[in-house]
Amino acid sequence: MTLLKVENVSKRFGELVAVNNVSMTVEPGELRAVIGPNGAGKTTFFNLISGFLTQSSGRILFDGEDISALLPARRVWRGIARTFQITEVFPEMTTRENLRIAVEVASGYRTRTWLSRHADTEVQARVTELLRQGGLADKANRLVGELSHGDQRATEIMMALALKPRLLLLDEPTAGMGEQETYDVTQLIRRLHKDQKLSIVLIEHDMRVVFHLADRIMVLAEGTMLAEGTPGEIAANEAVQAAYLGKVA
């Protein structure tokens, strides 16, 4: 069954139509990129999926159920997790502590004052697994604020994964990063997608990242969907070249 179905969604801010009648489907295990020039409506589109904004019209189905009216937290519990353009971690805490908080929240232990030995062992095992998957094992005891931008992003992504999402939304995961960090974060996303068959939608400006990762790409321009297709189809699309890729080159 289709995992995410966005149907004819629009978002108006007064006179401005930031997202104009956009539809998109994401199948289980798919990695979908959303690209487009500045102000195209990408972040607004993400905010509609995650529930930080409510659409002016249209609807959003997740796993066949209409989630259009659900608050963000409810969508998280349904299985939609997201990261932000600006990394959201606790810089004064270690990588392990950051992940531990996320695991405790995900397992409902965060509100308890005391954990049984069994629960504690379970949490620790999950944290260790996430550290390993995120390539962070050797940085487990470092303060996150002292890590490279790429490792901070990896920590944030693994915190989102602690929620065991069925859909991960990544808003410009390589924003502001140098070559090496961009490469490392791209490899991490690729691993999560390929090894864990995680369904991912990502907004990304770096075309090398997009064409390396995406199964399918949707191009937004001025709030409307300009094109949709495989990386090959998008690269060959003249409207896209004219409106977007041409400007980048």
Ligand SMILES: Nc1ncnc2c1ncn2[C@@H]1O[C@H](COP(=O)(O)OP(=O)(O)OP(=O)(O)O)[C@@H](O)[C@H]1O
């Ligand atoms: N809360 C808001 N109120 C009013 N206008 C908004 C709001 N959020 C976004 N917009 C406008 O909607 C349009 C789309 O913005 P959005 O941030 O979604 O684009 P974007 O494609 O993510 O851009 P960028 O690549 O620069 O992040 C822009 O014209 C923006 O100014």
